[in-house]
Amino acid sequence: MSTEAPAAPGPTPVRRLLPLLVPSILVGIAAALVLLGVSWVADHLQDVLWQTLPDALGIGRYSSLWMIVMLTATGVAVGLVIWKVPRHAGPDPAVGGLVDPPLAPAVLPGLLVVTVLALAGGVSLGPENPITATNIALACWLGARIAPGSPTMLWLSLAAAGTVGALFGTPVAAALIFSEVLAERPGPGALWDRLLPPLLAGGMGALTVTLLAHPSFDLSLPAYSGPHWGDLPGALIVASVGALIGMAAVYALPYVHGAFARLGRPWLALPLGSLVLGLLGALGGHLTLFKGLTEIKVLAEDPDGWSSGEFALMTVVKLAALVVATSCGFRGGRIFPSVFAGVALGLCAHALVPEVDVTLAVVCAVLGMLMAVTRQGWISLFTAAVLAADAAVLPVLVMASVPAWLLVTGRPLMQLHDDGTPLR
Template structure:
């Protein structure tokens, strides 16, 4: 027997994909991207018109304060009643229990569920509950793309339409395809790639759909996530320490809501009927709005812009109060049955928390505080690492902040990974 060591076989070469394989994806990706963006914009526009009507025009006509406590309590409760009626009577009950759903990737919903889901999403966005549009809009676009795509191109795999629609909607929501690319690459990690090629081969279609969705949104609505915070220059050691401490504290704060989620959801579930759970949830949200003020209502993206426009305009106690009220409002809205996502309200929570840190310790740079607070809270609430890092970074619009956030994300991730998520299985236990 030879004493020579047996040489290991050379690693298999990465399979290559020709342009001929990818080119057929171009037209479907563009069509899905534009269509997903237009639906998102249509729902958003309808919700904004309704919000203007019920929060400004109607109270002005009645001679009452639209953001006074009585009107907030009445309107949030009425929103719960209307959403409860749709969930009760609409075909498909406006989709599955939102407490069991994540950001995307679930089985496409049947088409007959979608009208009810769109209606309750618009009512929720206009009525003031602390949820964003991302989850129901992604679910609606995925279902429509899957249904139409299978009719137009029956030989194409169903998973293609799911990935294109998910990426396109994320591109439309954030106004850039970068977030979609990060989410899709994270979803593909550790799984067999749909296309036998590189990761970029598999990102080609979703990234094109996301770019089309983002460009359509930008041309029509010109969205911006930049909060206009003071410029952040060269980072120092104190900035790194602040970013680590604030992000870790934000992650702990977010985990408080995560741990409470199954218990609050279980309490609402005991009522068993949407015309009980949703109006009660709306009443609680109205009381919270009266306590925290009108800035703690709605999805929070416009409201966080008001906070960031005047970082010195509130005391540390006021920032802390808004942080806690918004966190409880997100917990209640996600538990009682309102259809909506958690990214945008989590951004408000993290930003208010970061501004509180700046107010308590003026040496904490306001941009670092806001970005690190958003990073920590999002990591806990969404458990989406790339989305959390990307969202926190774009709020400040300073390349120098990115290195701090990358470092700060590591200890914050250690605090949340492997722990319960803010998503329940069908038996009511939290996913891990």
């Protein structure tokens, strides 16, 4: 007969979750404030560089000359900062993803400086990767001091969720991303128990940004009258073409990165890369500069304002700029530039075949492009749907996601190993 005492029952789900509520709220608010602060500085510097300065010099704000000069100067400045600051503003951006292990706090000043310079200078990268990395580093560093022994993964997930919620203005994006992450990392409790703290952090991040900055992803596209059976072929083709074009950028990354890596020094690679970005901007027009969120609204306001060839050129230029900027060492994210490329591609598809509904063309192209670049199905579906702000597109979007995902799954990622070979 066994004499072992029965194991003491573990804490109930409620007791596990209650201590996490306040940290989730605070981390979500702090993540949003970091994003807003960096964006505020970058926006004001952008006004100086692209309005005040060229006006004072009597040069066209977005003339080809000014775009080439300004982007090259941005590359020189970022290259010098990365070369001279402690820890060199973090690891090579081509090897990093959206949610990575925490950086050392000493990396953050340099990382934030080069992020602001790149955002203001017109580089085709978004703020999501460096801001997420900053918030993760701060949350993990403070969490280890406030609650010694607490798991690093807790603070990492709260900071990442708060940042993603703030970036997209809704906690749904954070919940979708972390549902994929948690599915790969089984743990105790129901999925919703483990998802609740990141969801709360994402909600507070989204609420803080919404109350202070009122962001919107709605492109005010024409209302979609479907779904109709006749919409399905066009949706499948546009999403698949978006995925294929996005994969072209993915396959190009290791080769372009390798070419810049052979230069050996950031103060050489970044000025050269930024000169190429300036030439690309002169080719594609000023709308292909910057992260792309403001610029997609300009495109969507007048879907018939450009020809199919001009939309196609913007798509190619934006993706080329994304690859070059990531390869030469600029710190930044790939989601927002990919959204711009997808919007331009969708408008191109509508211009070529007017029978394809413009709203459906845009969201399906964004869906395919994001699936290729991010390899995250949920966030691709969510972002595409948010651009239309119309639930009627969801059934067709889900159908269009099938061929797009089959084209990209198992292929190389738009992220490299330290030796320059692509992840899979």
